[in-house]
Amino acid sequence: MLIKDTAICIRAIDYSETSQILTFFTRDSGKIGAIAKGSKRPKSSFGGPFEIFSCGKIVFADSNKEKLSTLTEFEPSFEGAGFSTLSANLFKLNCCLFGAELLNKLTHDYDPHPQLFDDFLQFLKNAGQGTSNSDMLTLLILFQLSLLKETGLKPVLNCCVNCKTQYSIRNTQNAIPDTQYSIRNTHHEVYFSSTVNGLICRDCEAAFPDKIRLSPDAADCLSNLKLLVGAQKNTLKEIEKLLTLHLTEILGHKPKMAKYILSL
Numbered sequence: 001m002l003i004k005d006t007a008i009c010i011r012a013i014d015y016s017e018t019s020q021i022l023t024f025f026t027r028d029s030g031k032i033g034a035i036a037k038g039s040k041r042p043k044s045s046f047g048g049p050f051e052i053f054s055c056g057k058i059v060f061a062d063s064n065k066e067k068l069s070t071l072t073e074f075e076p077s078f079e080g081a082g083f084s085t086l087s088a089n090l091f092k093l094n095c096c097l098f099g100a101e102l103l104n105k106l107t108h109d110y111d112p113h114p115q116l117f118d119d120f121l122q123f124l125k126n127a128g129q130g131t132s133n134s135d136m137l138t139l140l141i142l143f144q145l146s147l148l149k150e151t152g153l154k155p156v157l158n159c160c161v162n163c164k165t166q167y168s169i170r171n172t173q174n175a176i177p178d179t180q181y182s183i184r185n186t187h188h189e190v191y192f193s194s195t196v197n198g199l200i201c202r203d204c205e206a207a208f209p210d211k212i213r214l215s216p217d218a219a220d221c222l223s224n225l226k227l228l229v230g231a232q233k234n235t236l237k238e239i240e241k242l243l244t245l246h247l248t249e250i251l252g253h254k255p256k257m258a259k260y261i262l263s264l
C-alpha cells in the first residue's frame with residue numbers, strides 16, 4: 001500500500017554505497033523507518049542524499065509495520081530550516097539535533113501526533129531565523145515541554161503534586177508580609193521531583209528524596225511559561241538542566257546531545 005504524508009527526516013544513516021536508511025517523523029503516520037534506495041546516486045529521483053531535517057511530502061510503500069518501509073517519492077518543501085542553514089550556528093544545530101533525538105526516543109512507530117509534528121516543524125522554522133542563543137534555549141525548553149505533553153508525560157507545574165497547593169507567582173507589588181501565612185511564602189521553597197512528575201512544596205519535600213530545589217525565577221517561569229521570554233540566561237540554563245535530568249530519568253539514560261546544550 002502506498003501512503004502519502006508530510007514528513008521531517010529526524011535520522012539519516014548510510015546503508016550502502018547508494019542507499020540510506022531514514023527515520024521520518026510524519027504528520028499522519030507518526031514515526032516511520034524507511035529505506036531510500038539509490039538516494040546517494042548522482043541522478044537520484046529524490047534530488048540527492050537526505051540530510052537530517054529535510055522536510056516535504058513523501059510517498060512510501062508500507063508492506064509490513066515490523067519492517068522498514070520503502071520510500072518511493074520525495075518532494076522537498078524547504079519549510080523548516082535545513083541542516084545547511086542550521087550548521088552555520090553550532091549551538092542552534094545542537095539544539096535541533098537534541099530535539100530530534102528526544103522526538104525519536106519518546107515516540108513509537110506508527111503512533112501519530114499531528115500537534116507534535118506541527119510543533120517540531122515550527123521549532124525548526126524558528127531556529128532557522130535570527131534567534132539569539134538564549135532565545136534558542138527558550139525554544140528548546142518549550143519544545144521539550146510540548147513533547148512531554150503530547151506523549152502523555154506532561155509535568156504538573158501549577159501546584160504541589162502531593163498536597164495540591166496552588167503555586168502562585170511572586171508578585172512584589174502585592175507581597176504579603178512574611179509574618180503572615182500564605183501559599184506564596186510556602187512556595188518560596190519550591191522543588192521538582194521526577195518521580196512524581198511535578199512541583200513539590202516545602203511542606204511536602206521531605207517525602208521526596210529525588211527532589212531538586214528550584215530558584216524562585218525558575219519556579220515562576222515553569223508555572224507561567226510566558227515568563228520564559230525575557231528570562232535571564234542563568235534561569236534558562238537552570239530549567240534546561242532540570243529538564244535534561246527529568247528526561248534522563250524518563251529514558252533511563254542521558255540523551256546523547258545533552259552535553260552540547262548544557263555547556264552553553
Ligand SMILES: [Zn+2]
Nearest residue numbers: 160163201204
Ligand atoms: Zn505540598
